[in-house]
Amino acid sequence: MELDELIGVVNEVAASLQLPMDLEATLDRITRSAAEATPGIDHASISVTTKGGRIQTLAPTDAVATRADELQYELRQGPCYEAVAGEPVVQVDDLATDLRWPEYGPKAAAEFGIGSQLSFQFHAEPNVRGALNLYAGQPDQIDGETRQLGEMFARLVAIALGWGRHDETLSQALASRTQIGQAVGIVMERYRLDPDRAFAFLVRVSQSGNVKLREVACGIIADTVAKANGR
Known part of the structure; x- marks a missing residue:
């Protein structure tokens, strides 16, 4: 994506952060833009923790993102789960062979066609914690540009949840x-x-x-x- 196109994407997403906002539509726009604007990334989603400690997915770009997220919640392992649990940034370059997640990695690669993955933890006031998850169909797709763009979109998620978030609004989402x-x-x-x-x-x-x-x-x-x- 060319620089002027990227600027247009960022401006479009930033404009959606004006109050009052439709939180669901705004989060959908952020994940869709993250998948389209970030080189090598094919799928994106947002994980958030609920009051009861459960993790749920918001604004998945497709079923692959949803299923990959849910597998990590179930197994309690993977970049998405670790980012929500406490790691600021979790990167994996070859999901099929990474030894950190012996169950999730090979299964996600074989069943969902995921080669590499990147998750950014975010915090949004007053007490929302979660992660922006970026999935690539091929290994070794994550470089410095991918990390910079991913971090930017993670900040936009935090802003959206922090500005537009009320218990009722998040419950609706x-x-x-x-x-x-x-x-x-x-x-x-x-x-x-x-x-x-x-x-x-x-x-x-x-x-x-x-x-x-x-x-x-x-x-x-x-x-x-x-x-x-x-x-």
């Missing part, structure tokens, strides 16, 4: 994430699609109808419940 996951499962079963294609299906419906992804997911869930109740 987490609820949206759950609803989208439920809708992906319904679409997978209904149309016999894998997770990536089911997620892409929801995105296409959202874009073609100019409707938020959360609203598309809620509509699919409501339709499924209505059919199950015979209405």
